[in-house]
Amino acid sequence: MKLPEDFDFTQSNLKDYLDCPYRFYLKYILHTKWPALLVDDALVFEERSKAGARFHRLIQQYLLGIPQSRLDAIAEIDPNPDLIKWWENFLENVPHLLEGQRYVETSLSTPMLNQRLVAKYDLVLVQDQSQLVIFDWKTSGKRQRKEWLLDRVQTRLYRYILARAGGSLTGTAEISPQQITMNYWFAPHPEAPISLPYNQKAFQADQTFFENCIQEILDRNEENFFRTDDERKCRYCLYRSHCDRGVNAGDLQGFDAFELDAEDFEFDLDFDQIQEIEF
Template identity: 25%
Template structure:
């Protein structure tokens, strides 16, 4: 996964979030491609989310979706609620001056990195560009947290860098379709201040990655975060990084082996 003279690294918003959160975890997940079992509940959410995204994509393309809805009452309820709250999204018979595309793909190359974004739905005309994203997990994050997420920042940044739209005419809206039984949205407007901040922090992050990759070629691992941040305990690489708590290991051992008092005596 290391860049060569003929290869560059593709980075998505997920990679940037991972790199910013913990460079060592980025190393294990992306550079070394170490796979770990998914939590069953998390996997269930992923499958459900993928099905909803596919449903919205097929609807936007004009393909029939009735069979999919009839086969899944939950998806049908989400779609019904969504269409009532945001009917404008479901109007596809628009004029020729408005561009709409589901799963819209864009790239922006910066040095040895190709930044990639996929918009769930892009609605754009001569004056403004609206980026829409569907979320299917039940509890939306705080707006402040979502604003700092690299998905929000990278998606609008790439649109600004690859188009002629004024920054204030670029927006991104997250739609949470199962937020405690009712669809909710969080919308962000872009501006010059946010664009410059993203550019500076993105430049710093990529410069750090370039240095870390050069070190990695000489068997120097990417940096670890401070243990005081207390996020290592829930990380799937905690043991590999030697960050698993000794107390937790002892508990696991005690759960696997009964105490001596409870072991029946064996006659010889």
């Protein structure tokens, strides 16, 4: 299968493929939009997602040096009461961990099998020119176990790409996996972040995993993007009616929002449309 020429492999589309090859085919190859609900309580889901995006923005502003008092004022009147708690948790528990050169909301990519793997990081810290620390802020879900996190596509992809492309941040040619740590910090849980150091063995395993995954996609023809056998995945899939796999969207409680990008919910306007109008 030839992928669109401007296609990037990201954590969310890889997860889609691993969940269901047919979903990947519909979404990224046919570009089919299927406007069903993802979860049942759509309004609450939207509000949570937007609050998550606002929280990410607040941290970004903090890291850029905007006075905290201004950000406090914004957090205090946020329509979602959770946000002020998350903000206080952040201020209390995280800033002292953020020593080093900061790369905020930065994207890196690396080629693989003539394709491109891309990661967008909330924060990468370069400490002493040798240690690279990824921070990822999570506002949804419970604080997860290490083993669970180690198995996530996001963890594997973000650490792998940083090992391959992090030299552009440090100015060095090579980055060894041992230099990399990925930290997940869960805003509702004010403990220390969960820290996942990388190593050569995991790097090799990730490389093989992503190569196999991409090769598998490239080797498939249109008819071979099969629907998943695990119909539980269909509960939270937009295409469920197209596949005759159910009527109602799954409940919000059971939804795994881990790999959803916060940017998916940003109100991203296209101001280039200003050029398109005829007066």
